[in-house]
Amino acid sequence: MSTSRTNAASRTAHDPASAATPGSAPGPSRRGVLAGAAAVAAGATLPALTGSPAHAAGAARPNVLLIVTDDQPKQTEWATPKTVAWLAGQGVRFTNGHVTTPLCAPSRSSVFSGRFAHNHGVRNNGASHSLDQHTTLQRYLKQAGYRTGLFGKYLNSWAVADNPPHFEEFALLKPSYVDGTFNVNGTVQAVPGYTTTVIKNRTLAFLDKSRTDDRPWFAYVTPYASHGPRTPEAKYAGTEVPAWDGRPSVPEADRSDKPPYVRNATQTLADGRRVRAEQLRTLRSVDDAVQAFHDKLAALGQLDNTLVIYIGDNGFNWADHGLTGKGVPYRPAHEVPFYLSWPGGGLGAGTTDNRIVANIDIAPTVLDAAGITADTPQDGRSLLSGHSRDHLLIEWWKQGTGADHNTWSSYVAKDRQYTEYYDLHTDATGKVSGTGQVRFREYYDLQADPYQLRNSLHQATPADETALGIPGLAAALAADRTA
Structure with missing residues (x-):
């Protein structure tokens, strides 16, 4: 089995997770470990867990x-x-x-x-x-x-x-x-x-x-x-x-x-x-x-x-x-x-x-x-x-053609969430059909409104939308949905 001992922190976000040929015989492998985590006091906050060579690469x-x-x-x-x-x-x-x-x-x-x-x-x-x-x-x-x-x-x-x-x-x-x-x-x-x-x-x-x-x-x-x-x-x-x-x-x-x-x-x-x-x-x-x-x-x-x-x-x-x-x-x-x-x-x-x-x-x-x-x-x-x-893409598809809510996708960050609802639905096999037209939109400031009580796009003007950065969020969401 081929192995890699590359520090996980040195790899870019788009690189494969690690290296070992699927299906190869059992053997040593690189372990991802969390740099500095062992020294963090109980309850402490660690914004990101990063790879470290602290653990032996040849361990089981x-x-x-x-x-x-x-x-x-x-x-x-x-x-x-x-x-x-x-x-x-x-x-x-x-x-x-x-x-x-x-x-x-x-x-x-x-x-x-x-x-x-x-x-x-x-x-x-x-x-x-x-x-x-x-x-x-x-x-x-x-x-x-x-x-x-x-x-x-x-x-x-x-x-x-x-x-x-x-x-x-x-x-x-x-x-x-x-x-x-x-x-x-x-x-x-x-x-x-x-x-x-x-x-x-x-x-x-x-x-x-x-x-x-x-x-x-x-x-x-x-x-x-x-x-x-x-x-x-x-x-x-x-x-x-x-x-x-x-x-x-x-x-x-x-x-x-x-x-x-x-x-x-x-x-x-x-x-x-x-x-x-x-x-x-x-x-x-x-x-x-x-x-x-x-x-x-x-x-x-x-x-x-x-x-x-x-x-x-x-x-x-x-x-x-x-x-x-x-x-x-x-x-x-x-x-x-x-x-x-x-x-x-x-x-x-x-x-x-x-x-x-x-x-x-x-x-x-x-x-x-x-x-x-x-x-x-x-x-x-x-x-x-x-x-x-x-941010993260969250998505859901309307089930069939009944009266339940439409298909939607959402851009979710720590401080904001932008959602679009579409004229789309799926059949029992998951096949998608419909026009794809946007039917409704929501935007929430999750810092000021963590319980999502005020949809900032309700009765918003084009100027309001620009101020909220909606065009950019809509473009990012469109890209996420097809990536």
């Missing part, structure tokens, strides 16, 4: 534990204290973590491929088979000698009887919470119990096999929590959650500056409180599972050499702007919890990273850590490098 490739929860919004850390203590306390909390399409299958396809949905083709939940499996993280890792496992939900519209490509071992869940149907290594069967616990136990057994199998491993772990119907484990069914009085966007007093679907939204603070409480209760079982993974890795002596990444596949509105759910350009829908821990990679404990990061960065990060060069296009960048973007 890391194991990879990738945990993807379902519909988990950012403001849910109360429910996952053990997860936060391990992954944020001993690693990195990304404060500006996003998904590039706030919908399950497109987001998960971006996790696997490192690509925007307009490039990987899974534009809605019905188009899972549009994903080119050759582009996936699991393909790269399996071909490079990793033992690969999937435990939990895979992709929407993927038949439970169909084996997931490039996973050596799997327990693929047909989404449910209790007494679920799983495809266990090619056999569809009912498995009694709470599905988060089943997924936990299957993962623990997979990890335990490293006692007799010395290959590095990749475990993709994806419980159904906190997706609806949000059924909690029996022991958490009556758990009291912290009181919540909403936020300024719940409910928004005046939505006359919003698109029609928001003006017509009817969800209330009571609806938001109910959804929030149900999500928090289901996530308590996820937290138990993550603690069990920590304890197993400690028992195996693998904590240092395991790269752990945790992310939600999309956020969720708690009656923000009268909406519950996802698929909208407002912050609660695309901002997600995002943690990374890798002590053996030189990662400092308790680091806060304020870069704009996203699900498209996960595959490049893992490949960088494993010393594997991507031979398919990727839009994301390794989080182990010094790359820092000034």
Whole structure:
């Protein structure tokens, strides 16, 4: 296997993640590490994590534990204290973590491929088979000698009887919470119990096999929590959650500056409180599972050499702007919890990273850590490098030709967000049709208006738009949508 010992910080943002020929025999690889992170005090802020030669280039490739929860919004850390203590306390909390399409299958396809949905083709939940499996993280890792496992939900519209490509071992869940149907290594069967616990136990057994199998491993772990119907484990069914009085966007007093679907939204603070409480209760079982993974890795002596990444596949509105759910350009829908821990990679404990990061960065990060060069296009960048973007493209497509809101795309920076809605829609295969005409636009000053209450383009004059820099933002968005 060819290797590269180039310092990640010395590479430009457009260079491949690192160097190792996919499919070559196991061997030494370069590790991306985080310069200076080990010296950062707990809770300190590190604007960018940069590569460093501090870790020996010939060290063993890391194991990879990738945990993807379902519909988990950012403001849910109360429910996952053990997860936060391990992954944020001993690693990195990304404060500006996003998904590039706030919908399950497109987001998960971006996790696997490192690509925007307009490039990987899974534009809605019905188009899972549009994903080119050759582009996936699991393909790269399996071909490079990793033992690969999937435990939990895979992709929407993927038949439970169909084996997931490039996973050596799997327990693929047909989404449910209790007494679920799983495809266990090619056999569809009912498995009694709470599905988060089943997924936990299957993962623990997979990890335990490293006692007799010395290959590095990749475990993709994806419980159904906190997706609806949000059924909690029996022991958490009556758990009291912290009181919540909403936020300024719940409910928004005046939505006359919003698109029609928001003006017509009817969800209330009571609806938001109910959804929030149900999500928090289901996530308590996820937290138990993550603690069990920590304890197993400690028992195996693998904590240092395991790269752990945790992310939600999309956020969720708690009656923000009268909406519950996802698929909208407002912050609660695309901002997600995002943690990374890798002590053996030189990662400092308790680091806060304020870069704009996203699900498209996960595959490049893992490949960088494993010393594997991507031979398919990727839009994301390794989080182990010094790359820092000034904005991110978020996109979503109208599902079919019904009455729901239009296709939209959005330019999201730390201080502002510009969104366009289009006359476009997708069919069940993800094929796009329509005129592409811009139907509505929104602009928010996120510093002055973090809850997106005042659309600055409502009744704006051409002079107002110029002052806001809208022509430049529109041009940048157009370029992002086709890149």
